Amino acid sequence: MSRSWPSCPLVSRFGSAAKPCYSSAEPPQRAAVQETFARVNRMSASTLQNQRIAVIGLGSMGFGMATSLKRAGHAVTGCDVSGDAVARFVNDGGMGAKTPSEAAKGADVVVSVVVNAAQTETILFGKDGAAETMPKDSVFISSATMDPDVARRLAKQLEETGRHYLDAPISGGAQRAAQGELTILASGSPAAFAKARPALDAMAAKLYELGDAAGQGAAFKMINQLLAGVHIAAASEAIAFAAKQGLDIRKVYEVITASAGNSWMFENRMPHVLDGDYTPRSAVEIFVKDLGIIQDMARTARFPVPVSAAALQMFLMTSAAGMGRDDDASVARMYAQVTGVKLPGDK
Structure with missing residues (x-):
């Protein structure tokens, strides 16, 4: 059964945001709608x-x-x-x-x-x-x-x-x-x-x-970069390990992205590995820099960060192998080179 919706322009002809027009039978997700209207108001x-x-x-x-x-x-x-x-x-x-x-x-x-x-x-x-x-x-x-x-x-x-x-x-x-x-x-x-x-x-x-x-904005960003770098390193390790086990890595990607082991970085970066395309969207050297800053901050704070320290070594090894300016998913290529694994695009 088709449902008609009332006409609902986002912005009135006077430039102010119009009130949202809901159907009483099927209201939209209020949070998403409110965010949209708030942004329209700000932009107006x-x-x-x-x-x-x-x-x-x-x-x-x-x-x-x-x-x-x-x-x-x-x-x-x-x-x-x-x-x-x-x-x-x-x-x-x-x-x-x-x-x-x-x-x-x-x-x-x-x-x-x-x-x-x-x-x-x-x-x-x-x-x-x-x-x-x-x-x-x-x-x-x-x-x-x-x-x-x-x-x-x-x-x-x-x-x-x-x-x-x-x-x-x-x-x-x-x-x-x-x-x-x-x-x-x-x-x-x-x-x-x-x-x-x-x-x-x-x-x-x-x-x-x-x-x-x-300083606060920078500190928040470093927490994000700690997680992002660790997740890229872990995703690269996982996809290369899967290849070493003889698994179809495209099927691995399909399974993991529907499972609890998924991460935003796995889902975003591993298609680069599947396609053998390491054109830099975000380069390896970015995480050499950012994870290095995290080590400096942690040392000053006397706070142990062993997981991000290990991830930094993965990015450093990838850079040392000549891939520093390539896409950060190249960490998977570094694993492949070290272990003799063939990934898509390898000659």
Whole structure:
């Protein structure tokens, strides 16, 4: 029996979110509907606050984030060490700049999408750095995964100049970045959040406000990276061990993803192994860096982390075998090489 639903526009012609229209016989999941309407409300409000935004770092994540910001109506300038990446963004309707200082001139918000703390510091305070030209009261959004102590130091240094710093690591991958559906783990002053709000709403489906000072966002991200790295290493070990047992690893994938042993990383990364495709979505070296930071943090805290330490060794071995710039699922290839196992794509 077919069921008709009442007409229910998400946004009224005046720009405010309409009330959800439910059928009394079959209401939708309220939590999902409420989240959708809340996001529409935020986005509607943000369109009234279009900003000048610089995005520094137009890799797979940064390009998607810049595209989402542009789609939301902001005036976006992209900057990258790769001229080709900047040209691509300009061809897509954005603006381009050759240096961080050029990109940041007159910007309300500067979004940094680089790999680590060293690159973030160079973008801010190095030659032709963004801090040279950022207007007073503008905000720098740092998305790199880094030691929380470094995030606090960079924030202090920038805030002393009259600009704001938002510690805002990201999670979600390139596809979600392009869709404006990232998860952002942010901490910073209320003023930093207020200034960054329109940009954050354009980039994130989930924004976690984790404290009023830089460092908390970075600390939360490191917990995520500990789990992510361990899960990738475990998934790679499992799929290679299955191959060693002579099992059909495609059938193994089917069974495990329907069983209690599944993880998000197993489900997301092991198709790369099944297809023999190690084009980097997230490189091995990322986890060499992040799990290394976790070891440093744990040593300072006198806290044992033996499981993540073992995972770090797996990533280090993979990097040492020449696969550091390949996809992080290459840990499975390292296991295969050490044990003589054949995986899809092996010659």
